[in-house]
Amino acid sequence: MKRYLTRKLAIYILTFFLAVTIDWVIPRFMPGDPVQTMLSRANLRAEAVEVMRGYYLKAFGLDVPVWRQYLNFWVAVFHGDLGVSVYLFPKPVSRVIMEAVPYSLALLIPATVLSWIAGNKFGAFAARRKWLDNTLLPVGYLLNATPYMWLGILLAWAFGIALGWFPIAGAYGFDRTPSLSLGFILDFLWHWFLPFASLFLVQFGGWAIGMRNMVIYELEADYSQYLEALGTPRGLIRRYAFRNALLPQITGLALQLGVIVAGSVVTEIVFSYPGIGYLILQAIQNQDYFLIQGCFLFIIIGVLLANLVVDIVYIVVDPRTRRGMMGES
């Protein structure tokens, strides 16, 4: 048990280290000079430009050698200090991110959790109904093969523009301020629905197909055949099959997390939904590399944490890993 956990933890730490390093490197190799951008925006006289450049370089910590910048970056990461945003200067990056996070989570968590649950239930259900199986399978494959962006655009066009049922930009109306009033909540849900639906649908297709195939596989497995030969009612055999088919689906969720997050970034952009994804777009357009860095750092930590949670859940639900680990230590 201990050895297993130590190994897992080591992998997480290594991944974190590499990801943070890459996160630090990439913006520095992006074309363009953010300080220059800010200076030219300000339209200053020549002497003033030099003074301001010195000030900005110092403010962003760019006045020290590269290796120091890298070390400083690590120190800052552990202090939760992600620097100052260029584009929303002088707002700290961490503040900007924290304002966007709730929107991202409000999309991501319900879409992922609900699609996983609903997809698994539906897939298992379809596996034993021929007509459903024949209709679900093509639809599921189609949904699952649809890039997030396409489905987002399609939904935005159909229900937003053509039918006009839903708004297609923002998290709430421009004339509203966030509050806990019923009016605001309804308005929020109204804006939330389309991006949620497009995230949900793509994932739902994938889980449903995966579950359907796994349940069929489990029902053909030797243990199911044995139980059937002993006259066990179908209910118990199906219960076992569903339970065992769920295990690879949990692993699948861990493997998919990165893809899902990438999908939600794209979806936020399509619907101008003010979460981390949309923020990344803004940051790139404004060459705000501290902000880009901060957003990616946040995503890295988020995905790693979510993975850890799924790993732990897996250990709890699969006796084989649990017992296997005991034997090892």
Next chain:
Amino acid sequence: MALKVEGLRVYYQTLRGDVRALDGASFSVGDGEIMGLAGESGCGKSTLGRSLILLKPPMKYVGGEVLLDGDPLPIWDRERMAPYRYKKVSIIPQQAMNALNPTRKIGRLIRELLEARGVSSRDLLPELKRRLDLVELSHEVLKMYPIELSGGMKQRVVMVISTLLDPSLLIADEVTSALDVSTQKRVAEMLVGFRDHKFVRSMIVITHDISILYQIADSILVMYAGKLAEKGPTEAIVRRPRHPYTQLLISSLPEIGVRHTERRLSGIPGSPPPLLEPPQGCRFRERCPVAFDRCREEPPFEELAPGHLVACWRAHG
């Protein structure tokens, strides 16, 4: 007569047509009899065994009758067969190593299985423990997951589970094949013990290893390419086989001490005919060293001596 099978035909439906894996089998197994079922891989042994308990697609019932303790078994009707399974007919499947749900502890699995069949697991617990002792398993296995048991242990757990409701007929499909030689012997003896303790009335022991049958079987039925070739008391089959195929099989067994000791089972030249469109006449004709004209017709499976049946023109000639 515990089991009586008349003209049983079971085919596999495939896209290319019917595979005639069991093409007319008639035999019986007496009370307390352990009948060995032998033959090369693919000759239809498991098909015969499975069709007596769970006949489901792609298997197709084509014809024939099965009587168990005098009552007809509705093997062609999956639903009507359900009450007979486990209680009257039980099986140790060929893949017994994987026959246990990997995510359930053995004890809980047995409890859920019994409750699902409407049997009180509490009442059976003392008997279950007694039988675990008998197959030399500690009661601790009930608290373990299948992954924590060795192959041989899983095999014995399945033996105990399958016979827990004292069925009339037990089909044991290749129970010894995956085990090492010394374990094979122990498991074979345990099967005999199960019969002697009356846990099961009679038994069909499927194997391609005749030397195991020589140890434990009262009678042996030899199959070839979906047909019955020979059936008789073990002594008769081993000492005085009448069917050319049985003779070749027996002669390939060193322990039993017939001539040609170096000849292996696979050493019989040629291979069995396709079961998709089997040839007319005797199916062994292609490989038979003593085939003659008459073999173009199908030989009947008939009695030579009391309890000794053979399907061969030479033997009847």
